Amino acid sequence: MAAPVVNEVKSAGTMVLHMGPVHPGLHGILSLDVTVAGEVVLAVRPSVGYLHRGIEKIAENKTYTQIIMLMERLDFTAPMISAFGYCLAVEKLLDLEVPERSQDIRVIMAELSRIQSHLVWLANYSTDLGSTTPAMFAFQQRERILDIWGMVAGSRMHPFYLRIGGVSRDISNEAAEHISEFVETFPRRIDECEAFLTHNQIWIGRTKGVGAVSAEEAIRHGLTGPVLRATGVAHDLRKVHPYSGYERYEFEVPVRRQGDAYDRYLVRINEMRQSVGLVKQGLAALRPGPLCADVPQVIPPPLERVGSDAAALIHHFKIFSEGFSVPEGQAFIAIESPRGEVGIFLVSDGSPRPYRLRVKTPSFMNLQALELLTRGKTVSDLIAILGSLDISMSEVDR
Amino acid sequence: MGVEEYVARTLITVGLDRAVNWAINKARKNSLWPIGLELACCALEMKASCMPPYDLARFGAELFQPSPRQADLMIVAGTVTNKMAPVVRRIYDHMAEPKWVIAMGACAASGGLFQSYAVLQGVDCVIPVDVYVPGCPPTPEALIHGILQLQKKIEEEHFSDRI
C-alpha cells in the first residue's frame, strides 16, 4: 500500500500535523505526520523505528535458551506468548515432543498473557477516549495476574518461564489455587468494565462506525487478530491450526461484522471471557507427569543427577557453556498472539546459535494499514482508530 | 566579630537561608511532576506504580504531564535507541529548571540486554541522570524507592543549584 508523499498532497488549505514520537495518545514511541484539511485527515505517514533494538541481530549471537529472554521483551504486554512461538519453532527443528503437562501449563500461561494484554489495551484505550476509571480496574486485575507469575516463575513481568522442551518449573498447589480464584472472580470484573463502556453513548459515539474495514481489504493488507475477526473472518490460529494441545480445548472465536473500532473492542472483551474458560479447562486437564522431554543433550538434567552422574555433568556443562546445537534446517511457526498472528522464521546451520531468526509481528502489519482506516476521518477519530488496532511499538520496531 | 555581626551574618543570614532552602526543597520534592517517557517495557511498570495498589499519588508524583514545559522529573522508562536519543535530549532541554532525571530500568541505565548497533548504552550518554533504578523491569516498589531516594537527594541540595 503506497503512502502518498506528504508534499504531493499539500496544497492550499492543508496542514501537516506532527504527532509524536512522545505523545500521550500514541502509546509507545510513534511519530505520525498527519496531513489535514481542517479536521479531516488526508494522509497519515507513520515514522517508526524509535524502539528498534536490533533483536534479530542480537539473536544471531545468543544461545537458543538466552533468546527466550529477548523474545519476552519483543511484546512486553504478553511476554509468555512471544516466547511460546519461539519455543515451538525450535522444538519443531529439534523434532521434540513436549509432554502433555507442559503443554497444558503453556496454554494456561498463554491465556493469562492474553488476558493481561487485553487489560493493558483496555486501560490505554479507555484513557485515550476519556474514560479513566476502567484503566484503574484493568490495572488492578492485571496485578493479580502478575502476582500469579511471581508465584509461578519468580518475576512479575518477563518471567523467563518457558524453556525449549517445556517449562522451567512446575505450578505449585498455592499458585494453582490463586489461578483458580482469579478465574472464578475475573468474569465479574469484566462485567464491571463493560458496564462503564459497552452501552455508554459517548463510547459508542467515539467508536461505532469509526475506522471500519472490509474483510477483503483486511486480508489484502495482512491484518490479523481481533482486527480481522471484527470484519467477520473467523480466523484464529488456535482453532484453525491448533498447537500445544489447543485441539483438546473447547472455546468460541468471537467474531463481529462491521469491522469498526466498536467491534474490535467487543471482540477483545469476549476473547477475555473465552480465555477465562480456557484457563479453567487447563487447570482441570493438568495431570501428573514430566515437565520436559528426556533429551539430556537439550534439556538440562536435574541438578541432583549432575553431582553423581558423569554423563549428566557433561550435558549440564555443555548446555550452559556452549548451548545445545539444533539440526540444520528451517521452520516457520505462526501462533495467535493477542494482537494477531506472530510468525517466527528460524534458520539453523547446526550450531548452538540461530543462523537467522525472523519475527513477523501483527502490530507491524496492522500499523501499515493505519492510513487506509483513517483517510477521510477526523483527527480525534485517528486516536480512536489507532487505539483500536492495539499497536505495540516494541513489536513493530523489534 | 561582634555579637551584632555574629547574629547578622550567621544566625539570621545562614538561618534564614537554611529555612528558605528547607521550605523550597520540601515543596519541590513533594510535588515532582513527571514526564514519563514511555519507551518500552518499563513504561508498564511505571503506569502500574500510579495505579492501585502502589499509588504514586501518595508522594505527590502522580500528575504525569504530557508537556515537558510543565514537568519537573523525567522518568526514562525503557530502552533509548540511537534514533530516539535526540528526541530525549530535546525533551530534556525543553523542561524548565528545576528538573531531575530518573533512569528507570537496565536499558536506560546502561543499554541493558540490548548491546547492539541501534541502542544507546545508557541515557546518561545524552542527559545527566540523578537516580538509577535497576531492574528489568524494576517493580513499582523499586521505582517508588527510586523516587524516595530522589527526594532525599533534593533535601540535600541547595535550591539555588537548580534555578
Added chain:
Amino acid sequence: MMMPVSQGNNHPAVHKLARTFGRSVIEAACSSGQTILTIGRNDIGLVCRFLRDDHDLRYDHLSDLCGVDYQDKKPTRFEVVYQLYSSMLGDRLCIRVGVAGGDRVPTVTDVWPAADWLERECWEMFGIYFDRHPDVRRLLTLDEYGGFPLRKDFPLRGTVEIVEVAEGGVTWRPRS
C-alpha cells in the same frame, strides 16, 4: 481443523506452477513439514499473482517476507523468503528467491499491499532492492549506521556510536 495438503513434490502448487512457469520453478523441497519452492527471481511477481488468483490455490495471505544472508553457503548470497497462507486450503507455502548482490527483485506490493513495509525492511536490513516498490526508504534504522545491519559482515555493535547530542544535532564517531 482443515485437511492437510500434500507436501514436497506432491504439493498442488508445484504442478500448476511448473505447467505455467516452467523453468522458473527451480526446486521443490520439504522442511519441518512445510513445502519450500525455489523460484527464479525475475518471475516472482507473476508467480505470486498466480498463486493468489488461482481458484484451486488462493494464497490470499502474505504472512511474511524477509531476507537471509547466506554469504558463500549458497550459490546466491541472499535469499528473499515469502511465507504465504491459503485460507481456503489451510496451507502454508514457503517461496525462496535467490538474489546475488546488486540484483533487483520485482515487488509484490501490487499483489498484496501487506508487502509494503516488509519489502522496505528487507531493503534496509540487507540492501536487496525491490523494483517498482512505491516508497524505498529506511523504516527502522538510520542512514548513519552506515550499512545494512542484518548482513553477516555488519558487526553487532555497529560501526558508529553517538558522541554528543545537542541543539545543533547529533555527533557520531566511528566505533573503535
